[in-house]
Amino acid sequence: MAISFSRPDPSSPTAVAGATFPSARRGFDQNEVRDFLRMVSAELSRLQERVVFLERELANAQHGAPVAPLELDEDAVAAMLGEETLRIVQTAREAAAKIKTRADETASRLIREATDEAARIREDAELEGARRRQDASSDAESEILMAKQQGRDMVNEARAYRERVLADVAKRRELAREQLEDLMHSRDRLIQAFERARLATDDVLRDLDEASDETNEFVNLANTTGPVPIIVQADDLPAAEAVTTIAPLPYDQDDDPVVDVPVVNTVVDHPEPIDVDGVDVVAVETSTLVITTDEVVDPAMTTLEITTVDAVPVVDAPVADEATPSTSNVVPLFARSDQRTMSVADMVDDDIDDDIDDESDPPMEDPIVVPSSVSSRPKPAPVDDIFAKLRRAGADTVAAKEVARAKSADESTPSGRPGAPVKPIEAPVVESVVESVVETDVEPDVDTEPVATVFQTRDEALAPIISTMSRKAKRVLADEQNLVLDTLRGKTPVKTLDAIVGPKSDHAARYTAALEATVKSAAMVGARSLSDASEKELAKDIAKQMAAVNEQIVSSIVAPLRERLSRSISQAAGDNNELASLVRLVYREWKNQHIDTHVDDIARASHGRGALSALDPGAKVCWKVDPNGPACADAEDNSLAGAVKAGDAFPTGHTHAPAHSGCRCALVPHQN
Known part of the structure; x- marks a missing residue:
């Protein structure tokens, strides 16, 4: 098909x-x-046969003997190609030889020229590179020299500025030291002046007590001319010049009845000590004492009035003329027997002297002037000292004494004229004269000695321990500062905290080891305050509390100090000189400002933990607040909790006192 x-x-x-x-x-x-x-199928068969054939040929070619190439000489070529072909071949060979020769010559010439050009270019490049390297080296050296010079200038400028700052600081420190020394000398002088004033006040009190039994006629000094009239005895009326030019009215001593005039003592009570260094000269108020009598006068009829007048600017007291004495019913307050002047600043100093001495003076008896027949008497005290004494009387004291005097006068016979009616005595009116007065209730003197409180006993027992603990802590700080400064004198920049003070555990061990003995002493004092056990048993109980006290030492001293040093290292940024200055400031600040406060807290905490360790399990204790300590809401809450079993937490969660830094509370046994 x-x-x-x-x-x-x-x-x-x-x-x-x-x-x-x-x-x-x-x-x-x-x-x-x-x-x-x-x-x-036919095509595939053909292809398979072709493949088999080709494989066989390939195998034969691979395994067969190699065929030697034929050597062609002129005779062989002539025989094969002929003479003409041989001539052409020879001509071609000659031409090829010439071409090859010329090519070799040209190549050699080109290579030689290229080599020469490359050498020239290389030489030029080397010269240019050397020149540029030299220029760069010169520029770099000049830049380095310029940078070094600028650095030296900056360092010198910084050093000069540092020297100026240090000189200025040293000058200011010297000025501050001189001012402090002047202030200390002034303080000593003020203390001496206060002591002299106190002694003078005691002399005035003795003079007034001695003069209270004398019989003298008194002069009624009305507030007519002088700034501060005062009652003095007629026989000792000093010669003084009247303050005003208005002539006083004639005065007849015979018609003046003998009256019993109490001396008013104004007591100015200060709740806190007066800072003498901070006292400024201010205008003061003075008191005018006026005694008003009727025609018929009786000691019980005397009405005592005390009013206040504002002091005018400082006016020197007039000097009395000794050649022309005059008997005036006004005696200037500031005219002493030596005719010296007194300013408002002196009055302020006298007031301060009286106020400070009031706390240490013994209770004064009320000096009363009564008539007597004794003609000889000691010389009365100066008028201004008497007036200073009058300012020390308080309204409550005067009123109470006047009421007692009125009762005694009702029972006795009046010493005035016969038939004189008796009037009820009026309570004197006393107003603030120098400064605001804090009225305090006067308790009667009790012969029994005051009982020391828990806090007073604790403070007295801890005072030497705190002093020793503070010295040891400051010694550790000083030694540590010296070690740090020795490290910073090296060339290696310090950038870590451990490089200067070591790890935190080693750093804390130095302080805990230095304070261990004093901490145990403070804890033993606290344990003995609540237990009568043997010292060995108490020491065993105290050893259980040492870990907590050591933690407080680390948290209150070591940790803040390390944090402060870390900030200084960060601020210095590898500069050991700057870090050394910062380290000096840090340790100076700690030794002068912080360590005493922390030592007080550690001592009280050790005392409190020692007291806690000495308590029997199940014993009832109460939290008691120190009235002289700082206000603390936690302490008030704990004190209101009443009796708590030893070791149980109070409402604030604390199991022992003190509760925090600065706390002065204590645990006391519960009294059934």
Whole structure:
């Protein structure tokens, strides 16, 4: 059967894959399919035979002996190609030799020229590179020298500024030291002046007590001319010049009845000590003592009035003319027997002296002036000292004494004229004269000695321990500062805290070891305050509390100090000189400002833990607040809780006192 051209190529795989067959009624035509398959089979058979043949030829070629190439000489070439061909070949060979020779010469010349040019370019490049390197080195050296010079200038300028600052600081420190020394000397002088004033006041009191038994006629000094009239005895009326030019009215001593005039003592009580260094000269108020009597006067009829007047600007007292004495019913307050002047500042100093000495003076008896027949008497005290004494009297004291005097006067016979009516005495009116007065109740003197409180006993027992603890802590700080400064003198920059003070455990061990003995002593004092056990048993109980005290030492001293030193290291940024200055400031600040406060807290905490360790299990204790300590809401809550078993928590969660830094509370046994 003939193959039609429309059938695919049986040797092509693509044609075989894309071959199509005409469809018959029942499918593909079987004859067509069979013919195509036979064609494919024949083609595949042929290809297989071809492959087998080629493989055999390849194997023969690989395993066969190699064929030597033919050597062609002129005779062989002539025999093979002929003479003409030989001549052409020879000519070609000669031309090729010439071309080769010329090519070699040209190549040699080009190579030589290229080598020379490369050498010249290399030499020029080396010269240019050397010149540029030299220029760069010169520029770099000049820049380095300039930078070094600028650095030296900056360092010298910084050193000069540092020297100026240090000199200024030293100068200011010297000035401050001189001022402090002047203030201390002034304070000593003021204390001496206060002591002299106190002694003078005691002399005045003795003079007034001695003069209270004398019989003298008294002059009624009305407030007419002088700034501060005062009652003095007629016989000792000093010669003084009247303050005003108005002539005084004639005075007849015979018509003046003898009256019993109490001396008013004004006591100015200060709740707190007066800061003498901070006292400024201020305008003061003075008291005017006026005694008003009727025609018929009796000691019980005397009405005592005390008023206040504002002091005018400082006016020197007039100097009395000794040649022309005059008897005036006005005695200037500031005119002493030596005719010296007194300013408002002196009055303020006298007031301060009196106020400070009031706390240490013994209770004064009420000096009373009564008439007597004794003609000889000691010389009275100066008028201004008496007035200073008058300012020390208080309203309550005067009123109480006047009431007692009125009762005694009712029972006795009046010393005035016969038949004189008796009037009830009026309570004197006393107003504030120098400054605001804090009124306090005057308790009667008790012969029994005061009982020391728990806090006073604790403070007295801890005082030497705190002093020793403070010295030891400051010694550790000083030694540690020297070690740190020795480390900073090296050339290696310090950038870590452990490099100067060591790890935190070693750092804390130095302080706990230095304070261990004093901490145990404070704890032993606290334990003995609540227990009578032997010292060995108490020491065993105290040893259990040492870990907590050591933790407080670390948290209150070591941790803040390390934090402060870490900030200094960060601020110095590797500069050991700057870090040394900062370290000096840190340790100076701690030794002068912080360590004493922390030592007080550690000592009181040790005392409190020692007291807690000495308590028997189940013992009832109370939280007691120190009245002289700082106000604390937690302490008030704990004190209101009443009795609590030892070891149990109080309302604030604390099991022992003190509760926090600065707390001065204590645990006391509950009294049934």
